Amino acid sequence: MSDKSKSSAKQSSKVQPEEPSSEIELSQRKKVAAGFPAVASSAKHVYGEVGIIEGTKLMAKINQFDGFDCPGCAWPDPDDHRSVVEFCENGAKAVAEEATAARADAAFFRKHAVAELLQQTDYELGKSGRITEPMVLRPNGTHYQPISWVEAFQLIGRQLKSLADPNEAIFYTSGRTSNEAAFLYQLFVRQYGTNNLPDCSNMCHESSGVGLTETLGIGKGSVTLDDFYQAKVIIIMGQNPGTNHPRMLSALQKAKKNGAKIVSVNPLPEAGLLSFKNPQKPLEMLGTGTSLTDIFLPVRINADVALLKAIMKMLLAKEAERPGTVLDQDFIQTKTEGFAEVKQDLLQYDLDELIQQTGVEQEVIEEVASLLAKESKIIVCWAMGLTQHKNGVDNVREIVNLLLMKGSIGKPGAGTCPVRGHSNVQGDRTVGIWEKLKPELARKLEEHFQFTPPKEEGYNTMSAIEAMASGKAKFFMGLGGNFVSASPDTEYTAQGLQQCDMTVQVSTKLNRSHLTHGKTALILPCLGRTELDVQESGTQFLTVENSTGVVHKTQGGKQPASRHLLSEPKIVAEIAKATLGSATTVDWNGMVANYDTIRNAIEKTVDGFDNYNKRVRNPGGFYLPNGAREGNFTTDSGKAHFTINQPANHPLAEDEFLMMTIRSHDQYNTTIYGLHDRYRGIYHERRVVLMNASDMQKMKLSQEEVVDLVSEYDGEKRVVRNFRVVSYPIPPQCVATYFPEANGLVPHTRSAHGSEQPISKSVVIKIKPKC
Numbered sequence: 001m002s003d004k005s006k007s008s009a010k011q012s013s014k015v016q017p018e019e020p021s022s023e024i025e026l027s028q029r030k031k032v033a034a035g036f037p038a039v040a041s042s043a044k045h046v047y048g049e050v051g052i053i054e055g056t057k058l059m060a061k062i063n064q065f066d067g068f069d070c071p072g073c074a075w076p077d078p079d080d081h082r083s084v085v086e087f088c089e090n091g092a093k094a095v096a097e098e099a100t101a102a103r104a105d106a107a108f109f110r111k112h113a114v115a116e117l118l119q120q121t122d123y124e125l126g127k128s129g130r131i132t133e134p135m136v137l138r139p140n141g142t143h144y145q146p147i148s149w150v151e152a153f154q155l156i157g158r159q160l161k162s163l164a165d166p167n168e169a170i171f172y173t174s175g176r177t178s179n180e181a182a183f184l185y186q187l188f189v190r191q192y193g194t195n196n197l198p199d200c201s202n203m204c205h206e207s208s209g210v211g212l213t214e215t216l217g218i219g220k221g222s223v224t225l226d227d228f229y230q231a232k233v234i235i236i237m238g239q240n241p242g243t244n245h246p247r248m249l250s251a252l253q254k255a256k257k258n259g260a261k262i263v264s265v266n267p268l269p270e271a272g273l274l275s276f277k278n279p280q281k282p283l284e285m286l287g288t289g290t291s292l293t294d295i296f297l298p299v300r301i302n303a304d305v306a307l308l309k310a311i312m313k314m315l316l317a318k319e320a321e322r323p324g325t326v327l328d329q330d331f332i333q334t335k336t337e338g339f340a341e342v343k344q345d346l347l348q349y350d351l352d353e354l355i356q357q358t359g360v361e362q363e364v365i366e367e368v369a370s371l372l373a374k375e376s377k378i379i380v381c382w383a384m385g386l387t388q389h390k391n392g393v394d395n396v397r398e399i400v401n402l403l404l405m406k407g408s409i410g411k412p413g414a415g416t417c418p419v420r421g422h423s424n425v426q427g428d429r430t431v432g433i434w435e436k437l438k439p440e441l442a443r444k445l446e447e448h449f450q451f452t453p454p455k456e457e458g459y460n461t462m463s464a465i466e467a468m469a470s471g472k473a474k475f476f477m478g479l480g481g482n483f484v485s486a487s488p489d490t491e492y493t494a495q496g497l498q499q500c501d502m503t504v505q506v507s508t509k510l511n512r513s514h515l516t517h518g519k520t521a522l523i524l525p526c527l528g529r530t531e532l533d534v535q536e537s538g539t540q541f542l543t544v545e546n547s548t549g550v551v552h553k554t555q556g557g558k559q560p561a562s563r564h565l566l567s568e569p570k571i572v573a574e575i576a577k578a579t580l581g582s583a584t585t586v587d588w589n590g591m592v593a594n595y596d597t598i599r600n601a602i603e604k605t606v607d608g609f610d611n612y613n614k615r616v617r618n619p620g621g622f623y624l625p626n627g628a629r630e631g632n633f634t635t636d637s638g639k640a641h642f643t644i645n646q647p648a649n650h651p652l653a654e655d656e657f658l659m660m661t662i663r664s665h666d667q668y669n670t671t672i673y674g675l676h677d678r679y680r681g682i683y684h685e686r687r688v689v690l691m692n693a694s695d696m697q698k699m700k701l702s703q704e705e706v707v708d709l710v711s712e713y714d715g716e717k718r719v720v721r722n723f724r725v726v727s728y729p730i731p732p733q734c735v736a737t738y739f740p741e742a743n744g745l746v747p748h749t750r751s752a753h754g755s756e757q758p759i760s761k762s763v764v765i766k767i768k769p770k771c
């Protein structure tokens, strides 16, 4: 344990350690993404964690037809070929993290008490290595201890059987989980008797799912990778691909070479969108890089609806000047409904007021409108910068309005692209992980497995936290993930978990959710993506779905980190057997012996998986059906819906700021690979608050000054301490902080209308200098 964490143990009683580093270093933010530094960083992580020989072997298999799917994001691979190097810096870091030679074994847990580990940073916890055997923390225990798999499953089964009602149990899923494990998990949970299946999608793209389903009939994006290469305009809103989906930059580079213009809408000028040196092209790395963004709109936080309305008003004016040349009237007439109402609504807004709300100069917005006026092959991409707001669903619906106006959905080179974070977050939903059981899936589960699934809607992430904190839920299981760090309102979420009688985490590595535990806590270590999975019938492969709806194989080949590890399908099946006993209609052993059996069951119960086992063995897999992609809108009326949405309203007092949480370049979701944010020029420190220089002056704050951040909702104050002020080009009264350090400020009592996503991108805070 480092000296720093020892000292924080004395000073902090919170779930997240709160001491700032004394080593913060600030430098010029980068104007070019990737290039040699990305290659060097990838090599450092892979070779440092795994070794040169093993590391080289592993990286030759990542995202290859016969290899494993990158455990990072859900960005798609090319349909028909694979390059030798088919990964990015973050993919390399994700693999290094999983394949590390470090081990958190029984001796490690004997040495470190839970209370002591809790005072380590997320980065330090991650460095402890792979967990090698099942561990249990008994009631009032101070240390995790080894437990046999048999005893662990019996303990869980007994606990679940003892609950007064199945709805007292919560079964969370992280987006790393394969289709096969996710399908078995939801099957077990529904046979057990509840739909309490919250997932990480509740926190990242629920607003996209809701907004897209309502307007287009499908809650997924409509574009393929090939559409990027045919597009004329690509708008990227509230997304930072350089850090969170780095290989998207290669697609954008190719799109630009094919003539596309790129419009970036973001409160921060992110390096990845400014310029890019493709690490797969050594000669290119010697040059200055490809400039990606043609028009940058530094929009105020959550002013996207105002911006889209301003653009649409300008398009309407241009259409009035040159009828039939700007909007796709034929598409609007034949494929959509509600345009007249939206047009009427837009006319009510004052253009100057809308522009003022955005914080962007009028000429820049006009430039975008002029560009859109003459093109129809338009793609809009977005991520959590759009979805994690009170009006997250409205943001998504307003994007759809713009695309529908232009007839830019359901044709090549055009459409919607909500870029998913975790590698199988979309697939888990497809195969049934959702607190809302679709009637069609319920009917097919009943037919195929002869049981009646529960109909009552289960807890999503927000209501699950509430249920645990209020004592309504007593059992929590996480199939992957790091629930306490990923969720809003960290202290409140931790209290909820701590009140449970039992918490169970299926994990590869130690994280904070193991340390904010129920009365009894279990860690069940599982195989990672890179590892060999052998069951009774032989070596198995798994399948996942990427952001564009392609289902494909993933197969690791590395010897597991420990001989005690089990696969996620096996763990789920054993818990199901221990819990359901003879009261199950599923042959769990058969399912696990050969994963083809699980895929056959998915084919029989989930639409779009015809010939699953055959088609998924084709190199690159297969596309799931997507009506919107074909211009076939599966809404009630069969037409795409225009909707009326309001611009967000955040009245701020002089000393208040709108805060958004962001990721550093050295992290992926809750996994912290390092303490630097190279592109933004911030090193050795994660407790930082990025502020406009004029706000710093107004608040009399100096660079690197240490402050506390406070949010107050419904009379309840939340404080996170010891953040360093960093001057940054962000719009006035907007600030940015890293996730998960600032999650403690995000209130559990507020969420997006219609999707109940946390509002992590628009939290009103005050900044308090230390006395």
Ligand code: SF4
Binding pocket: 070, 071, 072, 073, 074, 075, 086, 087, 088, 089, 090, 091, 092, 244, 245, 246, 247, 248
């Ligand atoms: S873009 Fe995403 S999926 Fe691809 S290698 Fe990078 S982290 Fe992995």
